[in-house]
Amino acid sequence: MVDITTVGEDIRLARLELLARLDASAAFTYDGFTSASSFLVARCGMGPREANREVFLARSLEWLPYATKLVAAGRLSVNQLEILARVRNTHPDEFAADEHTLAEAVSGLDLRDTRRAVEYWCQAHCEPDDVGPDETSRVFLSKTMGRRGKLDGDLDPELLCLLTTALDTLIDDIVASTPKNELSRMSELRAEALREIIRRYLNSDSVPLDHGNRPHLTVVADWRTLTGVDRGGTSELLDGTVISPETLQRLACDAITCRLITGPDSEVLDLGRNRRTVSPAQWRALRVRDRHCRFPHCRRPWNWCDAHHLEHWTLHDGPSDICNLCLLCRHHHVLVHEGGWTIQGTAEHPIFVRPDGRVLATGPP
Numbered sequence: 001m002v003d004i005t006t007v008g009e010d011i012r013l014a015r016l017e018l019l020a021r022l023d024a025s026a027a028f029t030y031d032g033f034t035s036a037s038s039f040l041v042a043r044c045g046m047g048p049r050e051a052n053r054e055v056f057l058a059r060s061l062e063w064l065p066y067a068t069k070l071v072a073a074g075r076l077s078v079n080q081l082e083i084l085a086r087v088r089n090t091h092p093d094e095f096a097a098d099e100h101t102l103a104e105a106v107s108g109l110d111l112r113d114t115r116r117a118v119e120y121w122c123q124a125h126c127e128p129d130d131v132g133p134d135e136t137s138r139v140f141l142s143k144t145m146g147r148r149g150k151l152d153g154d155l156d157p158e159l160l161c162l163l164t165t166a167l168d169t170l171i172d173d174i175v176a177s178t179p180k181n182e183l184s185r186m187s188e189l190r191a192e193a194l195r196e197i198i199r200r201y202l203n204s205d206s207v208p209l210d211h212g213n214r215p216h217l218t219v220v221a222d223w224r225t226l227t228g229v230d231r232g233g234t235s236e237l238l239d240g241t242v243i244s245p246e247t248l249q250r251l252a253c254d255a256i257t258c259r260l261i262t263g264p265d266s267e268v269l270d271l272g273r274n275r276r277t278v279s280p281a282q283w284r285a286l287r288v289r290d291r292h293c294r295f296p297h298c299r300r301p302w303n304w305c306d307a308h309h310l311e312h313w314t315l316h317d318g319p320s321d322i323c324n325l326c327l328l329c330r331h332h333h334v335l336v337h338e339g340g341w342t343i344q345g346t347a348e349h350p351i352f353v354r355p356d357g358r359v360l361a362t363g364p365p
Helices: 004-025 027-031 036-044 048-063 065-072 078-090 092-106 111-125 157-176 186-203 245-251 280-290 330-338
Strands: 138-143 149-154 219-221 235-237 260-262 268-271 305-309 325-329 342-345 350-353
Touching: 004 027, 004 036, 004 048, 004 065, 004 078, 027 036, 036 048, 048 065, 048 078, 065 078, 065 092, 078 092, 078 111, 092 111, 157 186, 186 330, 219 245, 235 245, 245 330, 280 305, 280 325, 305 330, 325 330
Parallel strands: none
Antiparallel strands: 138 149, 219 235, 260 268, 305 325, 342 350
């Protein structure tokens, strides 16, 4: 019986050997390419990062003769070879003396244990100045087109472990409370978990106050826009990011509101007192009654939810009473306000209606 895994590794190694010959001979210049990487991008449809990685691995075959023999013998994988190649690239002298020993040591290990073995080798065989302290973590956050943003970073091992643990814990909650056929991609689950981490922190008592106010999302809006009379009025975040009236109305469902009246020249005429649309006592009652998101088949727990007004408190003068409130998780709250879904019935027996007018099957919580 043919071992598909072994055959795959043999093919990868053979391809790297051909690429090494191409790179060493500079045969790519025959077609006008400036590098083996650019050749792979144009001829093999690779992205620049993947192409650079393949060229690095191809060149590593010459640097790691014994490890390459173990790959050919089926005792190491190409991915393990890459781990060895990268540590050799960082500590060439120390690695040259220990290639045989280290390659034998990781033979038969999986990738995770291979990385751990290599890290321990670095600690034992490299001078402290060579290893160097962990670099300071860096996180980059920038705005992009379309009112969106990009989050990127370079994290030290401790911060990476902390973030992974926090995200995984909340992702486990999402997976446990969501039908399998409704689960999002992992990248979307991470984003949802990150949003929940931020929301819980900003809602916690440990957050320092800013001039007596708890830091949170601040929205500036015209009353006519908030009430749905005029879609062209002001509706934006404090930094000037414009949001839709539907998003504005969702955020206003359960928020601390403050009246600010300005004159013709934008001078402040009246600054009313803050008031919360849903009181702590009402939240406790909702938690006991609903327990989780009321959308059919969704079991996101109460602490993942917002208090939604069936009759909007600004649009339709809906009261902030328990009989007009129900719990919706953030995903389904967005569907109701911005996705065209509507809710009929009562707070205890809500009926969810799709954007096309068809009723979604529901049941008691």
